[in-house]
Amino acid sequence: MAKPGTTSHVGARSGTESAETRAALVEATIATLRTEGYAGTSARAIARTAGLNQALVFYHFGSVTNLLLAALDATSLRRMEQYKAAVAAARGIDGLAEVAAGIFHDDLDGGHMSVLAELIAGASSVPGLGAEVGARIAPWIEFTEHTLADTLGESPLGRLLPAGEIAYAIVALYLGIEMLAHLDGDRSRAEALFATAQRLAGLMSALLPERGADRIDAASTEGSH
């Protein structure tokens, strides 16, 4: 059968307009997910947002679920790049807290985290979706873990806390905050929380040796674990 959608398809042809249509559908999916939620993101709704025909969803992606995953991949990629750049520029644990707060704000506005939240939400209905979404979250936990290890790796606190578990907790917390903020449309509590986190991070950084502050570029060459 060889459905076009799944992953690659033609896609990599010369400069065909097909790629543009695919991209437009992906963007429309993100926008629809953001404004209408998971349940409101049907092939018809996506096509309407994109100003395209509903049948194109199935021609290019095979199913709505596949398009949903493609959309998640797209935002994840973009966000990961931005996170990495922001984290690389941050100094110490208080710098990280600042980055987290700023990015949370961006995410709520841009709806990138919403896409993930909606997909997690909808994952319980479609059988295979949960595992697929889970696989796409794993890199975020790893990224958080590496960032943590690099920031407070050899400090007393770093030795006390298992980085993997803390990373898992941070991702879970971030996700939970997003969902709560999404519920009543009230992001003030979430923002107050990030403000407090920044304050506490400031306190902590004063107590800790400023590891990672001036050796960011050396991080990848270090094998100490």
Added chain:
Amino acid sequence: MAKPGTTSHVGARSGTESAETRAALVEATIATLRTEGYAGTSARAIARTAGLNQALVFYHFGSVTNLLLAALDATSLRRMEQYKAAVAAARGIDGLAEVAAGIFHDDLDGGHMSVLAELIAGASSVPGLGAEVGARIAPWIEFTEHTLADTLGESPLGRLLPAGEIAYAIVALYLGIEMLAHLDGDRSRAEALFATAQRLAGLMSALLPERGADRIDAASTEGSH
């Protein structure tokens, strides 16, 4: 019009079987939400689980959404009672961590938290649902806040941390963990996290004065804030 469903309805008649039917539908809703997820919890699916007719959902509750909220109310009430009893019996911050871990385990098995998570998930589709669910989460944040204040209220840590924000964070974290654990069906990471939390709480309680340990019954009579 006076739809039967919304909140009260006849309900409080003598010993009518109507109440039993309502209860059966509520229980079936919880069970279905747990096994099929939000999207799979239709009036038909609920009725099938209950061994009843689909039309009864609308007769007794007016709409599926109302029944969903009734189910959330039911589990919330039950869980709140269990939480309060468990917390009242706990000693100090390490006792609380133990309670949290045990209850998390129960919740995953019993699916009480799943109901909330699914409803939060689905809330983005139905217009008014988000606010309704949010209103039902508020008591949990308050409960957590009171518990925190009572446990480490006058300790140095208690003075440093704003209880309201930490409570908000804890609820968000708990929710996020539940959603992540639900995703891939892997609860081992979550349980490892709770084990670590217990270990850390043990460390902290050794450093803090054991406030709240022997004055739980006096908590409600205290006005100090």
Added chain:
DNA sequence: GTCTATACTTGGATAGAC
């Protein structure tokens, strides 16, 4: 109060014209 039957709507997915 509970059932059967059904009207109405929406969404996934495909066939086939262009």
Added chain:
DNA sequence: GTCTATCCAAGTATAGAC
């Protein structure tokens, strides 16, 4: 590659018999 037209499944909700 994109469109129109259409099939089919599943869901909400109501009417009316019992």
